[in-house]
Amino acid sequence: MDKNEIEKGVSKNPKMHIFFYVLSILMLFYLVFTAYTSYQTFIDYCKSYNYQASDQWFLGFQSILASIIPCLVYASTLYGLGYLIQNKGKREL
Numbered sequence: 001m002d003k004n005e006i007e008k009g010v011s012k013n014p015k016m017h018i019f020f021y022v023l024s025i026l027m028l029f030y031l032v033f034t035a036y037t038s039y040q041t042f043i044d045y046c047k048s049y050n051y052q053a054s055d056q057w058f059l060g061f062q063s064i065l066a067s068i069i070p071c072l073v074y075a076s077t078l079y080g081l082g083y084l085i086q087n088k089g090k091r092e093l
Contacts, residue, residue, distance in 0.1 A: 020082030031071035038067040
């Protein structure tokens with residue numbers, strides 16, 4: 001594709017950045033949901049094996065962190081794409 005064709009595609013839809021902002025907010029909601037379900041799973045694990053949650057805190061922290069980091073990366077990437085598209089539209093004006 002030619003550079004001019006790409007720029008024309010971006011300028012045809014000036015509100016495209018809002019789509020990426022909405023997707024990033026939805027990903028943050030999913031992050032909260034995932035953190036909550038990971039915490040509940042960790043508590044159920046501790047109950048099933050008769051462990052104290054405070055004794056296994058590092059395992060819980062590690063599992064919650066492992067579940068929310070990808071969501072955080074995706075949300076920040078989507079936000080960054082929206083930001084770049086928004087600034088691309090401002091530079092053309």
